[in-house]
Amino acid sequence: MADELKTDDERSEELKAWWRENGTSVAVGVAVAVAGVFGFQQWKQYNLDQAETASALFQKATIATTDKVKALNFVTSEYSSTPYAALAALASAAETSQTDPAATIASLKVALDAKDKNVADIATLRLARVYIAEGKLSEAESLLDTGLAVAYTSLVEEIKGDLFVAKKDLDKARTAYDKAISSADGTSVQYLQMKRDNLGKGA
Numbered sequence: 393m394a395d396e397l398k399t400d401d402e403r404s405e406e407l408k409a410w411w412r413e414n415g416t417s418v419a420v421g422v423a424v425a426v427a428g429v430f431g432f433q434q435w436k437q438y439n440l441d442q443a444e445t446a447s448a449l450f451q452k453a454t455i456a457t458t459d460k461v462k463a464l465n466f467v468t469s470e471y472s473s474t475p476y477a478a479l480a481a482l483a484s485a486a487e488t489s490q491t492d493p494a495a496t497i498a499s500l501k502v503a504l505d506a507k508d509k510n511v512a513d514i515a516t517l518r519l520a521r522v523y524i525a526e527g528k529l530s531e532a533e534s535l536l537d538t539g540l541a542v543a544y545t546s547l548v549e550e551i552k553g554d555l556f557v558a559k560k561d562l563d564k565a566r567t568a569y570d571k572a573i574s575s576a577d578g579t580s581v582q583y584l585q586m587k588r589d590n591l592g593k594g595a
Contacts, residue, residue: 532551549571569591
C-alpha cells in the first residue's frame, strides 16, 4: 500500500538510486554475457578453421616426397587440438619405424592421447611392438593390459605371444598364439599358425 502512495518523482528517485548502486554490475553482467556469446561463436569458428587447415596440411604431408616426417610433425605440434595431430603422429611413426626407434616411440606416445579410441588403440599396439623390438618388455606388457577394443583381440594376443617369446616363456607364448588364432579372421590364421608352429608342441 505504501508503494502505491508514492509519487512518480519518488519512484524515479528510487530507481536512480538503485541504478547508482547496481547499474555498473548490471552493465558488466550484460557485457560479459554478450561477449560470451560472441566469444563462443568465434571459438567454434577458430576450431573449425584449425581443423580444416590441419586436414589440408595432413593430406599434403602424406603424399610428400621430401621432408615427409618434418611435415607430419609440423601438423602434430602446431595443430595439436585437432584430430589430425594424432593421425600425423601415427604416420610419422610409420615413416621412422625402420630407422629411428626413439622418434617412433615419441610419435606413438603422442598418438596414445588421441580422442578417437580407435586411433589410440592402434598407437598402443604399434608402440608395444616397438618396445618389444627395443627390449623394453615391461613397458610393452603394461600397454597390452590397458583395455583395448575387442576388435583387436587377435592382434593383442599375437603381440603378447611375441612378448613371451622375447621373455623366453614359450608355454605362455603358445597359449597367446592359440588365442590369437581362435579369434583371427581367415586372412591372418595361416601366418599366426606358422608363428605358433615355430615354437613346437611344448611340454
